[in-house]
Amino acid sequence: MTAFLELRHVSKVFSSGLIRKKRTVALDDISFSINTDTPSVLAIAGESGSGKTTLGMMLMGFLAPTSGQVLYKGQDLHKLSRADQMEFRREVQAIFQDPFSVYNPFYPVDHVLEVPIQKFKLARSRAEARALMEEALSNVGLQPEETLGRYPHQLSGGQRQRIMVARALLTKPRLIIADEPVSMVDASLRATILESLRRLNQEFGISILYITHDLTTAYHISHDILILYRGSIAEAGDVEQVIQDPQHPYTQLLVDSIPWPDLDHTWGQSRLKPTNGKMVDGPGTGCKFADRCPHVMDICRRESPPYFQLSPQRVAACFLHQGAPTVASDAIEQVFARA
Numbered sequence: 001m002t003a004f005l006e007l008r009h010v011s012k013v014f015s016s017g018l019i020r021k022k023r024t025v026a027l028d029d030i031s032f033s034i035n036t037d038t039p040s041v042l043a044i045a046g047e048s049g050s051g052k053t054t055l056g057m058m059l060m061g062f063l064a065p066t067s068g069q070v071l072y073k074g075q076d077l078h079k080l081s082r083a084d085q086m087e088f089r090r091e092v093q094a095i096f097q098d099p100f101s102v103y104n105p106f107y108p109v110d111h112v113l114e115v116p117i118q119k120f121k122l123a124r125s126r127a128e129a130r131a132l133m134e135e136a137l138s139n140v141g142l143q144p145e146e147t148l149g150r151y152p153h154q155l156s157g158g159q160r161q162r163i164m165v166a167r168a169l170l171t172k173p174r175l176i177i178a179d180e181p182v183s184m185v186d187a188s189l190r191a192t193i194l195e196s197l198r199r200l201n202q203e204f205g206i207s208i209l210y211i212t213h214d215l216t217t218a219y220h221i222s223h224d225i226l227i228l229y230r231g232s233i234a235e236a237g238d239v240e241q242v243i244q245d246p247q248h249p250y251t252q253l254l255v256d257s258i259p260w261p262d263l264d265h266t267w268g269q270s271r272l273k274p275t276n277g278k279m280v281d282g283p284g285t286g287c288k289f290a291d292r293c294p295h296v297m298d299i300c301r302r303e304s305p306p307y308f309q310l311s312p313q314r315v316a317a318c319f320l321h322q323g324a325p326t327v328a329s330d331a332i333e334q335v336f337a338r339a
C-alpha cells in the first residue's frame with residue numbers, strides 16, 4: 001500500500017557561520033510513514049534542538065532534505081505537478097506555535113479564513129463562504145458572531161489559535177501538522193485547544209501529527225509517539241507503553257523530568273544530566289546518547305543501535321535490548337497501533 005506521506009532515509013544538514021562553517025545534523029537518516037486511512041494522532045517529542053521542527057517542515061515540504069526523499073502518495077514531494085501540489089496543500093494543513101504572526105493586524109480575522117476559501121475555490125458565493133467560515137468556527141468551539149469582524153488584537157491568544165485550527169479544518173485535510181500549537185497559550189486554554197485537535201481526529205477522521213517537547217500533553221492526546229534525540233529516533237510506538245514504561249534511557253530521562261501530579265511517581269530523580277538544548281555533534285559512530293547514558297557499554301561507542309522490537313507496538317534504539325528482534329530502519333511505522 002502506498003503511504004499518504006513518507007520520509008525515506010531523510011537527513012537534513014544545516015551549515016551556518018560565515019568563516020568557520022558549523023554543520024548541524026538536524027535529521028539523521030529518518031524513515032517513517034503516515035497513513036491516513038485509519039486516522040491517528042502521532043506525537044513527535046524530544047528536547048529542544050532534537051529536530052522536531054525540522055521534521056515537521058520537511059513533511060510540509062517547506063524544507064528539502066539534504067539526502068533521502070519525502071514522498072506524497074508515492075511521489076517525490078519536491079517534484080509534484082502543479083495540480084498535485086495544490087492537492088497536497090489542501091490535504092496537509094499546518095498549525096504553528098505563534099498564531100499572531102499569521103494575522104495581518106489591519107484586516108479582521110475573517111481574512112485568514114477567506115484566503116484558503118479563495119485559494120482552493122471552496123465556495124461559489126459570498127454566502128457560501130460565510131457559511132463555511134461559520135461552520136469551521138463552530139467546530140472549534142468559537143461563536144461565529146462573536147469572532148467574525150474582529151481584529152486580531154481584539155481576540156485572546158487562545159481564540160486566535162482556535163481560528164487557526166478552524167482555518168486548517170476548512171480545506172477538509174487528511175493530515176494536520178501542529179507544531180507546539182499550545183506553547184504560547186496559558187494552561188486553561190491549552191486543554192481546550194488540544195481537545196479541539198482530538199475532536200478533529202475522532203469526529204472528522206483527520207490524522208494529526210503533534211510536535212511537542214511536552215510529554216504530558218503528548219500522552220493525553222496521542223495514540224503513538226516518536227521520540228527524537230539529536231535527529232535520530234530513540235524510541236517509538238504506542239504512547240501508553242512508551243511513556244508509562246520507557247525503555248530507552250533517553251526516554252527515561254524525559255519521563256523522569258515530567259512533574260506528574262501522581263504522588264506515587266517521584267519526580268526529578270533523574271540520574272541523567274540534560275544538555276539544556278546544547279547539542280554537540282560528535283563523530284558519526286556509535287549511539288548519540290552514549291555520553292549521557294548511565295548504562296553505556298563498549299558497543300554503544302562503536303556501533304549505532306538498530307531498532308529493537310520490544311513488543312508488537314514498540315521499538316527502542318538501544319543496545320540494552322540486544323537479543324530482541326530488530327526492525328528495519330525504514331519499517332518503523334509497523335509498531336504504530338493503527339498502522
Ligand SMILES: Nc1ncnc2c1ncn2[C@@H]1O[C@H](COP(=O)(O)OP(=O)(O)OP(=O)(O)O)[C@@H](O)[C@H]1O
Pocket residue numbers: 014015016024025026046047048049050051052053054055213279
Ligand atoms: N536554518 C537553520 N540553520 C542552521 N541550523 C538550524 C536551522 N534550523 C535548525 N537548525 C538546527 O538544527 C537542529 C534541530 O533544530 P529544530 O528546530 O528542528 O529542533 P527542535 O527539536 O524543533 O527544537 P525546539 O524545540 O527548540 O524548537 C538544532 O541544532 C538547530 O539549531
